[in-house]
Amino acid sequence: MKTFSTFLVILISLTTLSCEGPAGPPGFDGRDGLDGADGVNILGSVYDIVGDFTPGNDYSLFSVFSEDAPGLEVFETDVVLVYIRWEAVDEPNGGAPIDVWRLLPQTRLLDQGILQYNYDHTFLDVSIFLESDFDLATLSPGDTDNQIFRIAILPADGLGGKVDVSNMQSVLDYLGVKEQTIPRIQQ
Secondary structure, rough: HHHHHHHHHHHHHHHOOOOOOOOOOOOOOOOOOOOEEEEEEEEEEEEEEOOOOOHHHOEEEEEHHHOOOOOOOOOOEEEEEEEEEEEOOOOOOHHHHHHEEEEEOOOEEEOOOOEEHHHHHHHOOEEEEEEEOHHHHHHHHHHOOOEEEEEEEEEOOOOOOOOOOOHHHHHHHOOOOOHHOOEEOOO
């Protein structure tokens, strides 16, 4: 009898769970969007900062996103990259010099020792700083003055393997940013 009761409970449960009711009313149509690649929503940003590394700023530059890039919303999952303008080379056809950018961290071997340009960030700000195994006060102005850094914020969603982040031009192309439109902030 106990087996029959268990069987009856299981049969009633399966019958009840497999029932379907009438279909509900249709939902509202969504708004039409712009034509483009489905599922792609890139909200990254790029800007430059220029500054001097001095004892007064503890050999660091600090950029608050809400101040230096107003309107930019950075999320904890976003990727923040910092590039240093390493040098400018002559354009082969005699045009304007071409900037050479390197992704931080970058290390230089100097007579005094090892110097490294490095950075860290939160979703609120980025700090660019010098690290060394010697007294930073012995650096020449070429290593500390009028340094240009490019800060790129990329959404982590959909980034996986699509962009060579070591190549700054690849990042600009991914974000659809033109070199001449990048704002430059003096620190």
